[in-house]
Amino acid sequence: MIFKLIKSEGIAHHSYFIGVNGQAVVVDPRRDVDIYMRLAESEGLEITHIFETHRNEDYVIGSLELANLTGAEIFHGKKLDFAYGTPVSDKDKFIIGYIELEILETPGHTLESITIVLRDLRVSEDVQMIFPGDVIFAGETGRIDFYGLDKRSEMAGLLYDSIFDKILPLGDQAVLCPAHGAGSVCGADIRRQDFTTTGYEARTNPQLKSKSREDFINLKIKEEHYTPPYFKKMEDFNKNGAPIIGCVPHLKAIPPKKLVEMKNNGVQILDVRKPTSYAGGHIPGSLNIWKEGVATFAGWFLNYEESIVLVDDDSYGINDVRNSLIRLGFDNLYGFLANGFPSWYVTVENVDSLRLWTVKQLKEHQFDGDFFLLDVRKINDWKKGHIEGAHHLYIGEVPERLSEIPQGIPVVVYCDSGNKSTVVCSFLKENGYNDVISVLGSITAWKKAGYPVKS
Secondary structure (H helix, E strand, O other): OEEEEEEEOOOOEEEEEEEEOOEEEEEOOEOOOHHHHHHHHHHOOEEEEEEOOOOOOOOOEOHHHHHHHHOOEEEEEOOOOOOOOEEEOOOOEEEEOOEEEEEEEOOOOOOOOEEEEEEEOOOOOOOOEEEOOOOEEOOEEOOOOOOOHHHHHHHHHHHHHHHHHHHHHHOOOOEEOOOEOOOOOOOOOOOOOOOEEHHHHHHHOHHHOOOOHHHHHHHHHOOOOOOOOOHHHHHHHHHHOOOOOOOOOOOEEEOHHHHHHHHHHOOEEEEOOOHHHHHHOEOOOOEEOOHHHHHHHHHHHOOOOOOEEEEOOOOOOHHHHHHHHHHOOOOOEEEEEOOHHHHHHHOOOOOEOOEEEOHHHHHHHOOOOOOEEEEOOOHHHHHHOEOOOOEEOOHHHOOOOHHHOOOOOOEEEEOOOOHHHHHHHHHHHHOOOOOEEEEOOHHHHHHHOOOOOEO
């Protein structure tokens, strides 16, 4: 049996490729499907089955894209009216060569969630692998808040039943292959561990140590999660079918003069350089999200209508950014600034800059009272310790709660290390805040300097 984990960084998405006896199965494929096609070609396999563990919320599922290229059949849970594919039910089985794939209906994260159970019939009737989607992770269990506050208790109860009555009884030996790893918004605190086992999770997962169903429900309903606005777009695409792109689009190289014209007519300029480079000089009105942060934060700040143009110092890494945006459904991605940001200032176009403070400067002015100090980390990090005098607003909530940030006085922003604070500062500048300052090193440097935090 051929088994491959395919990781999509940023959204921490995991998909799986399983090959046996000339056939291949893909579980939860991403939208840029070339990697599955290359695997199939290199191993001499035909992709015949595609399984979706649930309607994913944080990326565009690549099932239709892959089926369009291969003719494979798509399978997913029956408790959602998908516009494509074939619904499956509890205990349905698929025999592919010498492996058996059994379907378990495991609601809780979503109502239509399914778990795929793999047995190698040449070896044993025991379960070898489990693909639970977002039901259970390494050190975590799936979030249960997508159906609203009044449904959280019901969904938590379903999740408990799915885990304790269906998944854990499959045996301590079973390898768990979840749909996400550490950093995903689909779990609050997923361990940095690609694989785990049912036995290991039963013994170590803090959410599975609840003594009763009631305890588990009470634990889950108290969780605090963030829901990016782009989730609604993903839910629509993944229920009704996303447009088929055929192949990952080629990005156009845009000369500075052309970008000036586009800027005058409305365009989203996404600068993917490091915060310090952006601060030193950038295109006025551009949004800064460092390359590795695009997959995580683009969905909070970009829209699906206006064209998107990327800016870097050069073209290195642009394709990775492109892939991240395509996975999030941003088909309005148009191109990139030809020859990078240097071409902008060489042609004498207008350049803006961003003020930076060190933590020493912040400490010197901490109690001056003439600026608004904003902490944009997650609420749990804020509760563990923050700088005295700060106000809290999670980075992703800034666009919708902009009115809570005062104008007319300097706004000083800090986060974990300075990346997210610069994202927020660039957004504030784009929206009329003229005096914003990002703190280099942010809370990490503050603590290393020995300065006190308040909890």
